[in-house]
Amino acid sequence: MSNIxxxxxxxxxxxxxEAGELLLQSMDDKKVITKNGTANFVTEIDLKVQxxxxxxxxxxxxxxxIIAEETADNNFALGKYTWILDPVDGTTNLMYGYKCSAIALxxxxxxxxxxxxxxNPFLNEMYTAKKGQGAFINGNPIGVTSNESLSSSLLAxxxxxxxxxxxxxxxxxxxxxxxxxxxxxxxxxxxxxICNVAAGRTDGYFEMELQPWDYAxxxxxxxxxxxxITDWQGKDLTYILKSPAIATNGLIHEELxxxxx
Numbered sequence: 263m264s265n266i267x268x269x270x271x272x273x274x275x276x277x278x279x280e281a282g283e284l285l286l287q288s289m290d291d292k293k294v295i296t297k298n299g300t301a302n303f304v305t306e307i308d309l310k311v312q313x314x315x316x317x318x319x320x321x322x323x324x325x326x327x328i329i330a331e332e333t334a335d336n337n338f339a340l341g342k343y344t345w346i347l348d349p350v351d352g353t354t355n356l357m358y359g360y361k362c363s364a365i366a367l368x369x370x371x372x373x374x375x376x377x378x379x380x381x382n383p384f385l386n387e388m389y390t391a392k393k394g395q396g397a398f399i400n401g402n403p404i405g406v407t408s409n410e411s412l413s414s415s416l417l418a419x420x421x422x423x424x425x426x427x428x429x430x431x432x433x434x435x436x437x438x439x440x441x442x443x444x445x446x447x448x449x450x451x452x453x454x455x456i457c458n459v460a461a462g463r464t465d466g467y468f469e470m471e472l473q474p475w476d477y478a479x480x481x482x483x484x485x486x487x488x489x490x491i492t493d494w495q496g497k498d499l500t501y502i503l504k505s506p507a508i509a510t511n512g513l514i515h516e517e518l519x520x521x522x523x
Contacts, residue, residue: 270322271369271377274345275390277318278365281311281349282383285356285363303353308332311349311365319345319367329502331475338474338502344370346478346501351380352451361385366453368478370501378482380453389457391486397460404461406489406511412521415514418447418455420469428470435522439468442521456480456509460487466510466518468494473504481509490515494522 326343352363361384391397490512
């Protein structure tokens with residue numbers, strides 16, 4: 263890794279940590295703006311975090327591209343350096359004071375997922391990873407579980423709340439999987455769900471539709487922790503297209519895919 267790239271990633275970690283302070287503000291500061299679609303919200307905190315990080319990230323690496331959730335005209339292409347940002351993953355949680363939200367940031371270099379940063383300020387947990395260097399929480403190494411059986415697995419799932427038309431299929435699949443695993447959870451934050459798999463707190467996670475900013479940073483952390491993330495057919499995610507996703511410890515991956523058919 264070049265010194266420029268190393269410095270940029272380390273600086274980005276500190277920028278994300280500082281921006282996380284905005285998520286800790288009182289409920290009175292969270293004015294809500296409704297976007298198109300059911301339950302698709304953005305708060306002033308989302309917009310402020312994105313504004314702050316966008317302005318700083320663009321200066322960290324020369325000629326970098328930024329794909330961000332609250333940007334209307336994203337350039338969905340992976341150039342030499344591409345930051346992929348979700349300023350608040352778990353916006354509805356944030357609105358209600360349900361302390362399960364994160365800032366999620368991924369870096370793709372020459373088309374290859376390279377670094378991930380996911381910060382939950384409510385628990386002061388900073389997940390980080392760089393390609394080939396492992397995954398960490400607050401500097402301490404993490405890894406996926408060694409569980410090899412779906413029947414003894416704790417799983418998490420997401421419901422794609424912005425498209426309620428997918429609800430029947432999501433819950434049909436979830437009911438089937440629930441009958442084959444130990445138990446199941448739903449947090450409302452895809453990035454944190456994937457990071458929980460990376461940290462060995464759950465064995466797997468699935469959702470019918472994720473945007474690149476939902477999974478980019480967390481997926482790199484999961485891979486560096488020894489896990490696996492694919493679409494529902496077992497294919498690699500593109501980092502520029504929305505996609506169904508399955509994230510696991512790698513050992514139950516094929517069994518979970520089969521259970522979801």
